[in-house]
Amino acid sequence: MSSSGDESMASEIDEQEQNGGRGIPDYIMNLEDVPSTLPTHLELQKTRVFCNLDAPQHTDTIQYSGAYAALGVDNSVRLDNFYQNFKVEVKRITDEEMEFDMIGIDPAVANAFRRILIAEVPTMAIERVYIANNTSLVQDEVLSHRLGLIPIDADPKLFEYPDDAGGENNEKNTIVFKQHVRCEKGQPRLTVKSDTLKWLPNGSELIAEGTKSAADPAPKTFTTFNQKSLPKFSKDPAPYNLDVIVAKLGPGQEIELEAHAVKGIGKTHAKWSPVATAWYRMLPEVVLTKDVKDELAEELVSKCPAKVFDIEDIGRGRKKAVVKNARACTLCRECIREADEGEEGGEGEKWTDRVSLRRVKDHFIFTIESTGAIPPDVLFTEAVKILEDKCERVITELS
Ligand code: SF4
Numbered sequence: 001m002s003s004s005g006d007e008s009m010a011s012e013i014d015e016q017e018q019n020g021g022r023g024i025p026d027y028i029m030n031l032e033d034v035p036s037t038l039p040t041h042l043e044l045q046k047t048r049v050f051c052n053l054d055a056p057q058h059t060d061t062i063q064y065s066g067a068y069a070a071l072g073v074d075n076s077v078r079l080d081n082f083y084q085n086f087k088v089e090v091k092r093i094t095d096e097e098m099e100f101d102m103i104g105i106d107p108a109v110a111n112a113f114r115r116i117l118i119a120e121v122p123t124m125a126i127e128r129v130y131i132a133n134n135t136s137l138v139q140d141e142v143l144s145h146r147l148g149l150i151p152i153d154a155d156p157k158l159f160e161y162p163d164d165a166g167g168e169n170n171e172k173n174t175i176v177f178k179q180h181v182r183c184e185k186g187q188p189r190l191t192v193k194s195d196t197l198k199w200l201p202n203g204s205e206l207i208a209e210g211t212k213s214a215a216d217p218a219p220k221t222f223t224t225f226n227q228k229s230l231p232k233f234s235k236d237p238a239p240y241n242l243d244v245i246v247a248k249l250g251p252g253q254e255i256e257l258e259a260h261a262v263k264g265i266g267k268t269h270a271k272w273s274p275v276a277t278a279w280y281r282m283l284p285e286v287v288l289t290k291d292v293k294d295e296l297a298e299e300l301v302s303k304c305p306a307k308v309f310d311i312e313d314i315g316r317g318r319k320k321a322v323v324k325n326a327r328a329c330t331l332c333r334e335c336i337r338e339a340d341e342g343e344e345g346g347e348g349e350k351w352t353d354r355v356s357l358r359r360v361k362d363h364f365i366f367t368i369e370s371t372g373a374i375p376p377d378v379l380f381t382e383a384v385k386i387l388e389d390k391c392e393r394v395i396t397e398l399s
Pocket residue numbers: 286303304305306307308328329330331332333334335336357
């Protein structure tokens with residue numbers, strides 16, 4: 001290399017160092033024998049978790065941009081690559097549950113969505129219960145707790161947090177329900193369900209103690225508002241499930257109460273969590289590294305409880321095992337479990353040599369089970385908005 005070539009290389013290295021050593025200098029990339037992709041075994045280690053019999057291997061994600069610099073491969077995260085590769089594919093959706101694939105994303109981001117879904121998407125839940133009469137066997141505090149856990153079908157976007165109004169109840173932050181049930185004497189035991197919670201659009205009807213004074217003798221209720229005047233409700237607020245059992249009343253027993261629902265998040269209390277659960281798993285990849293034929297094929301199919309394998313006829317009365325439905329793999333590892341060495345029929349590594357169980361590191365099968373208060377697709381878009389707001393806050397703080 002000429003001295004001017006040396007100088008340009010040196011200046012490029014200097015520039016690279018000033019950039020914190022990130023990226024790979026072009027002069028390396030332009031060398032003829034420098035590969036632009038990783039060798040297969042490293043690519044597999046980078047993109048797959050190997051689920052071995054004893055423990056998973058290569059579970060980490062390689063983030064450092066210069067991790068493969070010695071091989072001439074740039075490992076930096078590029079926004080244009082992300083745009084190109086990121087995909088969301090909805091596989092199954094109902095009013096309460098959604099399964100979708102999130103492809104081309106880092107596990108940390110997938111986990112951020114999971115945590116936001118559980119703890120940060122707001123809902124409405126019963127927070128205060130004013131009990132006028134409770135002669136049932138269920139204690140007041142247990143009854144209140146049970147009521148708090150009933151998902152309320154009301155759009156939280158139409159409401160404000162109680163703290164925004166300084167803790168004062170108004171039509172924008174409180175939904176009032178009334179429950180008055182009695183089991184008459186001589187009647188069989190009565191099951192009290194959530195359908196007995198009736199919305200009070202005009203707010204509380206119970207007289208709050210200590211609100212009378214000489215100056216103002218008129219008794220006051222817990223709230224003074226009229227929600228019917230708000231045109232925004234598409235339907236009346238109500239419990240999402242109408243058959244949640246709240247208590248059982250014997251003859252002569254009675255419950256009379258008012259339940260006030262407010263907006264909150266799961267981080268404060270699990271009753272505000274909009275999901276029963278939100279979880280993900282990496283896409284399973286099951287690879288037959290050798291042909292598995294005839295009796296072995298039959299044995300492999302019978303080993304798998306999730307019906308991942310199938311038999312294919314290869315002619316002349318012979319058959320071989322094929323992977324039919326890798327997505328169904330639960331990673332029970334039965335297919336690679338060997339017969340014990342000491343056991344009759346033990347044959348060393350018969351299966352670990354033939355079956356490779358892996359997980360794709362950037363492909364997540366995400367499941368959202370909503371409590372029903374908010375549809376699962378809306379929940380996910382809300383989680384995206386919350387994460388976006390957080391990112392914007394960080395950028396603002398840093399700039
Ligand atoms: S790990 Fe279990 S579920 Fe998965 S392919 Fe093997 S036997 Fe089937």
